[in-house]
Amino acid sequence: MPELPEVETTRRGIAPHLEGHRVTRVLLRRPDLRWPIPRAIRTALPGQRIDAVERRAKYLLLHTAAGSALLHLGMSGSLRVLPADTPAGKHDHYDLALDSGRVLRFTDPRRFGCLLWQPAGRLHPLLAGLGPEPLDAAFDGDHLWRLSRGRSAPVKTFLMDQGVVVGVGNIYASEALFAAGIHPKRAAGAVSRARYARLAAAVRRILAHAIARGGTTLRDFLAPDGAPGYFEQELAVYGRAGEPCRVCGTPIRAIALGQRSTFYCPRCQR
DNA sequence: CAGTGACCCTGGGTGC
């Protein structure tokens, strides 16, 4: 569910409740998430004050003096800040209790999310090798163009590679390629420099706009305050197979690329 | 190294 805009929406929702507060207790109900929750979460985190809540790619980092908790929402994860006595549901896997009397609660039916620990001054291996943030200045068309030379994989697969640029997931990859007029199956190495400039601009514009709209709610994404995202109604191609292209009226097509559903307009995208 | 597919897990929707 969560791509960059949804993770950023989550960050903005939880940050005011966390920053400046201490973690008083860690409650693990199901430690077997994507990876086992490391011992340091129980030993090093309690007592620490959260100085800042940062997002890097689709990860959230709760920074403390001892180190940082590294959170990922996976496909179905979400975070809420609740009163400490709120009864937990079946898929509420951990709580970080705060000195404010509230808890940060993680819910994730599929358990593809994770909770890891990054000691102070060290970079967690999962964060090494990540590409630039799409909203940073280091990301532009030339970056995509340079990395793509000689690559035969479909440009959509390339765009979703977190080593190329982070945060672009399955929804926004289809949307950005539509906006740039590029066929998702085209070999990454066969896309021109000029078209990559359009693609990079589309990625930035669409992600920034989706953040402003609170993300995309397809079936279950909710911000920490319970509000849905409002970007869904603006999707041009994702989930619209058979419906007319908003630009030319041609029916939108759905194909599979790398086991992921992909949507495009066969007339607008070449 | 690049590319492809299997796999992790649960729930919701659909069609019989």
Add this chain to the structure above:
DNA sequence: TGCACCCAGGGTCACT
């Protein structure tokens, strides 16, 4: 109402 099947926004890993 039951059941088999397909699908889902994440990512890693093994293999070619």
